[in-house]
Amino acid sequence: MTITPSGIDFFQIQPEDIVIMDLNGKVVEGTRNPSSEWEMHLLQYKVRNDIDTVIHAHTTYATVLACLRWELPATHYMIAVAGKNVRCAKYATYGSHELAVNTTEAMTDRKAVILANHGILAGANDLLNTFNIIEEIEYCSQIYYMAKSIEEPVVLPNEEMTLMAEKFKTYGQRTKK
DSSP, X not given: OEEOBTTOOTTTOOGGGOEEEXXXXXXXXXXXXXXXXXXXXXXXXXXXXXXXXXXXXXXXXXXXXXXXXXXXOSSXXXXXXXXXXXXXXXXXXXXOHHHHHHHHHHTTTOSEEEETTTEEEEEESSHHHHHHHHHHHHHHHHHHHXXXXXXXXXXXXXXXXXXHHHHHTTOSSOOOO
C-alpha cells in the first residue's frame, strides 16, 4: 500500500516522500516513516474486498461529532454514500493496534467511520469515491451540527437509506468497478 509520511504537512509532501508498505506492515520503498495510522489503513485492505483506497482526516464537523462520541444518523440522504449511518468507533490511542481494530469493527458494512475524539476514516474502490465520501460526510456532519443547534433533526428510515444506496449505484459519471 502507498501511504503518506508521518508528520509532514500535506502541502509540503513530495512524491518521493510517499511510503510503500507490504500487507505485513513492512516498509518496502521510501525513506520516510509511514503515517502513524498505517495499521488502521492496512486492516481495511485486509478485511474488505470492496475497499481499494482509504483516507483518514481530521475534518472539523466530523471531529466535533467524534469529540462528542456521537454517530452521524441518517438525517440527510447523502449519508447513504457511507451507509445507513456513520458509526463512532470506540476511543483508542492514535496509531495503536486497538484503534485499527475499533475502526474496522465500527466500519463493518459502512464506507466511513467517525473515530472517537479523533477524526474520520473512509474507504471505497478508488480515490475519487473515497474523497467524495469524506466530503459528503463532512457536509452532512455540518448540517447535522447546525440542525441539532435548533432542534432534534428528523432521522430518515432505514428503507429510505437502502433506496438511496441503490440509486447511488447508477448516479453520476464516476467509473464503477
